[in-house]
Amino acid sequence: MDTTGTSKKNSVGIVDTRYFTFERLDFRSGKTLSPVTLAYETYGSLNNNKSNAILIAHALSGSAHAAGYYSEQDTHPGWWDLYIGPGKPFDTDKYFILCSNVIGGCSGSTGPSSINPETGRPFGLDFPMVTIMDIVNAQWHLIRHLGIEKILSIAGGSMGGMQALKWAIAYPEMVNSVIAIATSASLSAQGIALNEVGRQAIMNDPNWNDGNYYGSKGPDAGLSLARMIGHITYLSEKHMHEKFGRRFKEEDLATASFKQAFMVESYLHYQGVKFVDRFDANSYLYITKAIDYFDLKKDYGSLHNAFVQVLANFLVISFTSDWLYPSAQLKEIVQALRANGKNVMYTDIETDMGHDTFLLDYEPLKRNISNFLKREFERISRT
Amino acid sequence: MDTTGTSKKNSVGIVDTRYFTFERLDFRSGKTLSPVTLAYETYGSLNNNKSNAILIAHALSGSAHAAGYYSEQDTHPGWWDLYIGPGKPFDTDKYFILCSNVIGGCSGSTGPSSINPETGRPFGLDFPMVTIMDIVNAQWHLIRHLGIEKILSIAGGSMGGMQALKWAIAYPEMVNSVIAIATSASLSAQGIALNEVGRQAIMNDPNWNDGNYYGSKGPDAGLSLARMIGHITYLSEKHMHEKFGRRFKEEDLATASFKQAFMVESYLHYQGVKFVDRFDANSYLYITKAIDYFDLKKDYGSLHNAFVQVLANFLVISFTSDWLYPSAQLKEIVQALRANGKNVMYTDIETDMGHDTFLLDYEPLKRNISNFLKREFERISRT
Numbered sequence: 001m002d003t004t005g006t007s008k009k010n011s012v013g014i015v016d017t018r019y020f021t022f023e024r025l026d027f028r029s030g031k032t033l034s035p036v037t038l039a040y041e042t043y044g045s046l047n048n049n050k051s052n053a054i055l056i057a058h059a060l061s062g063s064a065h066a067a068g069y070y071s072e073q074d075t076h077p078g079w080w081d082l083y084i085g086p087g088k089p090f091d092t093d094k095y096f097i098l099c100s101n102v103i104g105g106c107s108g109s110t111g112p113s114s115i116n117p118e119t120g121r122p123f124g125l126d127f128p129m130v131t132i133m134d135i136v137n138a139q140w141h142l143i144r145h146l147g148i149e150k151i152l153s154i155a156g157g158s159m160g161g162m163q164a165l166k167w168a169i170a171y172p173e174m175v176n177s178v179i180a181i182a183t184s185a186s187l188s189a190q191g192i193a194l195n196e197v198g199r200q201a202i203m204n205d206p207n208w209n210d211g212n213y214y215g216s217k218g219p220d221a222g223l224s225l226a227r228m229i230g231h232i233t234y235l236s237e238k239h240m241h242e243k244f245g246r247r248f249k250e251e252d253l254a255t256a257s258f259k260q261a262f263m264v265e266s267y268l269h270y271q272g273v274k275f276v277d278r279f280d281a282n283s284y285l286y287i288t289k290a291i292d293y294f295d296l297k298k299d300y301g302s303l304h305n306a307f308v309q310v311l312a313n314f315l316v317i318s319f320t321s322d323w324l325y326p327s328a329q330l331k332e333i334v335q336a337l338r339a340n341g342k343n344v345m346y347t348d349i350e351t352d353m354g355h356d357t358f359l360l361d362y363e364p365l366k367r368n369i370s371n372f373l374k375r376e377f378e379r380i381s382r383t
Numbered sequence: 384m385d386t387t388g389t390s391k392k393n394s395v396g397i398v399d400t401r402y403f404t405f406e407r408l409d410f411r412s413g414k415t416l417s418p419v420t421l422a423y424e425t426y427g428s429l430n431n432n433k434s435n436a437i438l439i440a441h442a443l444s445g446s447a448h449a450a451g452y453y454s455e456q457d458t459h460p461g462w463w464d465l466y467i468g469p470g471k472p473f474d475t476d477k478y479f480i481l482c483s484n485v486i487g488g489c490s491g492s493t494g495p496s497s498i499n500p501e502t503g504r505p506f507g508l509d510f511p512m513v514t515i516m517d518i519v520n521a522q523w524h525l526i527r528h529l530g531i532e533k534i535l536s537i538a539g540g541s542m543g544g545m546q547a548l549k550w551a552i553a554y555p556e557m558v559n560s561v562i563a564i565a566t567s568a569s570l571s572a573q574g575i576a577l578n579e580v581g582r583q584a585i586m587n588d589p590n591w592n593d594g595n596y597y598g599s600k601g602p603d604a605g606l607s608l609a610r611m612i613g614h615i616t617y618l619s620e621k622h623m624h625e626k627f628g629r630r631f632k633e634e635d636l637a638t639a640s641f642k643q644a645f646m647v648e649s650y651l652h653y654q655g656v657k658f659v660d661r662f663d664a665n666s667y668l669y670i671t672k673a674i675d676y677f678d679l680k681k682d683y684g685s686l687h688n689a690f691v692q693v694l695a696n697f698l699v700i701s702f703t704s705d706w707l708y709p710s711a712q713l714k715e716i717v718q719a720l721r722a723n724g725k726n727v728m729y730t731d732i733e734t735d736m737g738h739d740t741f742l743l744d745y746e747p748l749k750r751n752i753s754n755f756l757k758r759e760f761e762r763i764s765r766t
Contacts, residue, residue, distance in 0.1 A: 029636035030636070030637045129639045131636065186629060188620055188623070189620075189624050189628060189629065190615065190618075190623045190647075192629070192647050192648065193623065193647050193648065193651055196611075196643065196645075196651065197611050197612050197615065199641060200608050200611065201587070201608060203641065204584070204604045204605065205587065206589055221587045225584060225587055228579075228583065229580050232573060232576045232577060235573075237571055237572075237573040237706070237709070240571070240572040240576065241571055241572050243572070244572045245572060246569060246570075246572065246575070246678060253411055253412035253512050253514065254412045254413045256412065256672075258508070258582060258586065258668055260579065261675065262575050262675065264572040264573075264576050264579075265579040268579065289639075289644075292644065292645065293636070293644075323620070323706070326620070
């Protein structure tokens with residue numbers, strides 16, 4: 001699948017998104033959707049005994065497009081292209097990599113912007129409340145459709161890590177191993193608060209119109225602001241300082257206005273505006289709620305109980321400067337797994353880059369994933 | 384001044400806000416305002432040699448009403464009533480306490496909601512950009528009007544601490560001592576970013592109307608959201624966890640909506656709505672900008688240079704769980720002062736309560752202030 005273009009070296013090359021539609025999904029809320037479509041991409045080849053499949057679970061703003069390019073002219077690879085490809089940690093010469101857009105999303109999977117067959121109009125807020133369990137159950141249909149009975153590894157950062165944990169708990173027989181990065185068994189009160197101010201930014205926008213904005217101008221300003229708030233939490237204070245410091249964009253007090261004076265403001269605005277082009281505001285509401293509601297402790301009585309039935313081996317990774325999903329939350333997961341006698345590799349990676357470290361070209365993270373997968377692939381190949 | 388009501392025990396009692404108008408203020412931006420009014424309150428009595436005056440400098444959302452009650456029926460004392468009163472750290476039996484609303488504010492001092500004499504309409508965004516230096520210069524007029532030549536101490540937390548530092552630098556002969564709490568010589572990039580998303584929440588509100596909303600419905604939703612964002616930063620992750628955890632307000636997924644599901648969301652909304660009743664959105668824009676622009680390093684070449692001319696003694700206090708004004712920023716101030724041979728008492732107070740610790744009933748903070756002031760009052764009384 002490699003392309004010849006130099007810019008696409010070490011890449012899975014040109015890819016396209018596929019769509020799988022299945023008959024019905026029963027949501028945890030008690031509601032049902034029918035039919036349901038998942039957008040997905042695959043990289044590498046499934047081996048004969050179907051033992052080399054890795055499911056990549058994306059975070060809040062991700063999509064099925066985890067690696068590669070859509071065309072020769074495309075200069076923006078998939079969101080985890082640094083980690084997925086020939087010779088990369090998720091080595092497409094060895095493994096079959098699969099990534100699907102979450103249910104409730106806006107990048108090809110059924111979500112609030114999809115047409116409600118009952119009304120012929122987009123769902124908007126008539127879409128069922130989504131949970132991580134619902135996201136995992138939708139992925140289960142896709143995995144079965146592809147004929148995979150056991151997944152070599154399920155990997156994800158942030159909300160992707162929540163899905164990986166849930167998979168191992170809900171479908172223990174199907175999950176050989178889990179790579180859970182910068183995630184949590186339940187978001188902190190501070191995390192919920194930060195998600196809520198993001199949602200409020202969207203819902204305050206008059207163009208949101210209770211979620212009925214499809215076909216007219218959407219709540220762009222609100223969604224952009226939600227993204228700006230999010231971005232602050234994805235970086236560490238130190239990284240923001242190193243990246244922007246207090247450098248000015250416009251310094252003169254005599255002409256100063258309430259436009260952005262500092263570089264850091266300008267950066268956030270750019271991130272916000274860019275996001276509006278590719279994301280649906282209602283999906284932002286639904287997916288942040290799925291994150292908020294995720295709570296393994298509450299759902300299983302305790303974190304210890306949650307992991308009792310788990311059969312997978314675990315690689316758990318936290319980042320020292322991640323204040324959205326602090327290391328203590330990952331350590332809690334590791335302790336509960338070990339108390340259950342599970343096999344866990346844990347690393348608290350020293351970094352100033354904050355939560356988003358998992359999306360960056362970071363050698364210690366690459367090495368950890370690479371070694372863990374190698375070991376797990378050898379293990380599954382022996383059985 | 385003590386009242387007889389039990390609820391007002393240890394209080395300065397019933398107080399009223401006074402107003403001082405002076406002819407003209409030249410802003411750092413080069414613009415001028417004329418006339419200028421400051422709202423202020425005083426508690427206790429100025430002694431004969433006028434050596435017991437303490438200036439309290441308020442933070443972003445504060446006002447001149449730092450202590451006492453407006454009436455017998457009033458149940459909400461001034462914002463620092465826990466610290467100001469008979470027998471309290473700012474002991475009104477000994478000291479003459481003065482607090483004024485900042486220029487640009489909305490609680491009686493001239494600000495963007497005041498009438499512009501040139502147009503007969505509220506200033507709105509025609510108000511000059513405000514800096515901490517402008518705030519201090521306005522206070523200088525009030526101090527001189529009261530006949531005070533040397534201030535026993537200038538005390539403030541957060542933006543109040545910035546004013547205290549600036550006073551000691553700009554008017555060294557007038558400042559005997561400084562109490563700088565949970566503040567910074569220059570806000571971090573992360574702090575600027577958080578202020579900017581708050582401002583953006585206001586400016587995104589269509590009722591903001593480029594600042595021209597006086598006389599009609601203002602940007603209440605935007606201001607409320609800005610306050611919600613602020614409140615997240617005033618608490619620590621741990622304190623939020625202890626205060627709210629993941630307790631639900633509404634738990635049932637079947638009936639769940641995008642209204643607040645968790646207690647922490649409900650708390651933030653309450654804080655936001657309450658704020659709108661007492662604060663002006665344009666003042667929020669101006670005062671957060673004053674905080675952003677404050678930069679002693681840039682203004683004086685280095686923090687060391689900033690403190691060369693300073694004559695005051697310092698009490699500097701940081702809180703271990705304050706992530707908005709982290710201890711490292713206070714330590715930087717302490718180091719620069721000590722490198723200049725200044726007399727500094729510094730305490731990094733262990734607390735889980737975050738930035739807002741300075742507003743809470745916190746014994747270690749009370750003791751530090753009390754002891755420092757006692758020492759400083761003895762020192763000034765000897766000279």
